[in-house]
Amino acid sequence: MTTKDIIEQGKAYLGIEFGSTRIKACLVDENLVPVAGGSHSWENRLENGVWTYSREDIINGLQDCYADLRKDVADKFGVELTTFKGMGISAMMHGYLAFDKNDELLVPFRTWRNTITGEAAAELTELFGFNIPERWSIAHLYQAILNGEEHVKDIASFNTLAGYVHFLLTGERELGIGDASGMFPVRDGNYDADMLAKFRGLEKVKAFGWDIADILPAVHSAAEGSTAKLTESGAKLLDPSGNLKAGVPFCPPEGDAGTGMAATNAVREGTGNVSAGTSIFSMIVLEKPMKGHYPQIDVVTTPDGADVAMVHCNNCCGELDKWVNMFIEFSKLTGNPVDVSTAYELLYKNALNGAPDCGGVVSYNTISGEPVVGLANGKPAYFRQPDSAMSLADFFRAELYGAMAALKAGNDILFEKEGVQPKSITGHGGLFKVKGVAQQMLADALNSDVSVMSTAGEGGAWGMALLAAFGIEKQGETLADWLEKRAFAGMEKSTLSPDAAGNAGWKKYMENYSAGLAGAKAFGEI
Known part of the structure; x- marks a missing residue:
């Protein structure tokens, strides 16, 4: 059967992911190979x-991304999209979308990037004996209560971005367990009952007419699946052209952490992955419960409900991208313009020629705050020692290190205090598109082998398409077994081991990075 036949007969799977800078659609065939895509920058x-x-x-971006997918399919195969075998929505995790009884948004969407819930996060962490990060939905809700915000009394439901888009398309208020675990702590496949009771018992919470359990979306694991289907109104919303038919089955909506785990075959205990784009985060599936709790480490779950230690950093490639664009601008001034791909290739690979400790140059990529290293507010900055050579290689190596420094700081705690040692780490996302550069630097930073698969650039939209396929095909298999058999059998991948000089260079770089944090904090508060 040709790809055209698969698409025409509605046997392809679709994943759509709302990233921080791009909404991406990935269409896969029956072999789970990407065959078409669409995107929308925002x-x-x-x-x-x-x-x-x-x-x-949100809505315009969704429609534009789908329209771009339709065009790609028409250009490649000469057919119109009308239906799919299954589909799913994922998005940047956490944040806060609160709705009234008429499903109207009560306040503007508060994204994961905000660092405005410190008081609430600290109080809830102490109440639960469990780390509640500032970006989690429950921290945003409780902070709104502490702030005395008028809208709180009118809340009928609240959700994540993935859950909201899923609701628009299917009418169902539900989440995959991985995304749900970033709204409120979960245990045994649902929200933690003891913690719900503790939250419910807070005097400031008792003042409202709603119950926390009633305003949270329902929780479903990937294995449990969903009964949600694309509604008539959802089909019209997604595809205003009217070609898309209602009735497409949906899997539970997931966060970008869950799709990252699926896209890197890292849902089995002892495996880990690093997703690196606008933000960077690592996910290591725990083999045993953590003994302590740390503000730098979240405990969330895989799409199938296994505990995961997550180090989530708000900033990664944003500042890097600005510098690359500046060099592209310079190339135009010289009369020898280079394209975007060439610029990244040249600058990243040349960074490998820099000193392993970046020659005394340190970069803070903090466009926004970075709680993992204690920065409430962010401003990008760099400093260097007065005697630094300040070569281009040293400078750009420092920019790449800066994109991973907070991640290393969080994982150092996990490795040293909890004795966690992953069997494998797989990298994916835009940072790894230039072969062998960020991959080697990450291996040196974490002192662990790091693999990158041939699908590294596909990212979360492909991972969401895989979860959509699992939702249809699962027959008593675990997600880990199904992924290995269906999606990753024979998958091409490259693995790099840590370099002793690189690892030593990272240690010196982190000494300088840590020493300068007080200055970065003061600068961020200006």
């Missing part, structure tokens, strides 16, 4: 001190 805005996207941003 940017969050800082409005009244809050990082946000509007409802119009």
Whole structure:
């Protein structure tokens, strides 16, 4: 059967992921190989001190991404998209979308990037004896209560971005367990009952007419699946052209952490992955419960409900991208312009020629705050020792190190205090597109082998398409077994081991990075 036949007969799977800078659609065939895609670029805005996207941003972006997919399919295969065997929605995790009884948004979407819930996160962490990060939905809700915000009394439901888009398309308020675990702690396949009771018992919470358990979305694991289907109104919303038919089965919506685990075959105990784009985070599936809790480490779950130690950093490639664009601009001034791909290739690979400790140059990529290293507010910055050579290689190596430094700081705690040692780490996302550069630097940083698969650039949209396929095909198999058999059998991958000089260079770099954090904090508060 040709790819055209598969698409025409509705046997392809679709994954759509809302990333921080791009909404991406990935269409896969029966062999789970990507055959077409679409995308839409967008940017969050800082409005009244809050990082946000509007409802119009979300809907227009969804429609434009799907329209781009339709065009790609038409150009490649000469056919119109009308239906799929299964589909799913994923998005950047956490954040806060609160709705009234008419499903109207009560306040602008508060994204994961905000660092405005410190008081609530600290109180809930102490109450639960469990780390509640600032970006988690429950921290945003409780902070709104502490702030005395008017909208809280009118809340009928709240959700993540993936859950909201899933609701728009299917009418169902539900989440995959991985995304749900970033709203409120989970245990035994659902929200933690003891912690729900503790939250419910808070005097400031008792003042409202709602119950926390009633306003959270329902929880489903990937194995449990979903009964949700694309509604008539959802089909019209997604595809205003009217060609898309209702009735497509959906899997539970997931966060970008869950799709990253699926896209890197890292859902089995002892495996790990690093997703690196606008933000960077590592996910290591725990083989045993953690003994302590740390503000730098979240405990979330795989799409099938296994505990995961997550180190989530708000910043990664954003500052890097600005510098690359500046060099592209310079190339145009010389009369010898280079394209974007060439610029990344040249600058990244040349960074390998830099000193392993970056020659005394240190970069803070903090476009926004970075709680993992104690920065409430962010401003990008760099410093160097007065006697630094300040070569281009040293400078750009420092920029690449800076993109991973907070991640290393968090994982050092996990490895040293909890004795966690992953059997494998797989990298994916835009940072790894230039072969062998960020991959080697990450291996040196974590002192662990790091693999990158041939699908590293496909990212979360492909991972979401895999979860959609699992939702249809699962027959009593675990997600880990199904992924290995169906998606990753024979998958091409490259593995790099840590370099002793690189690892030593990282240690010196982190000494300088840590020593300068007080200055970075002061600079961020200006």
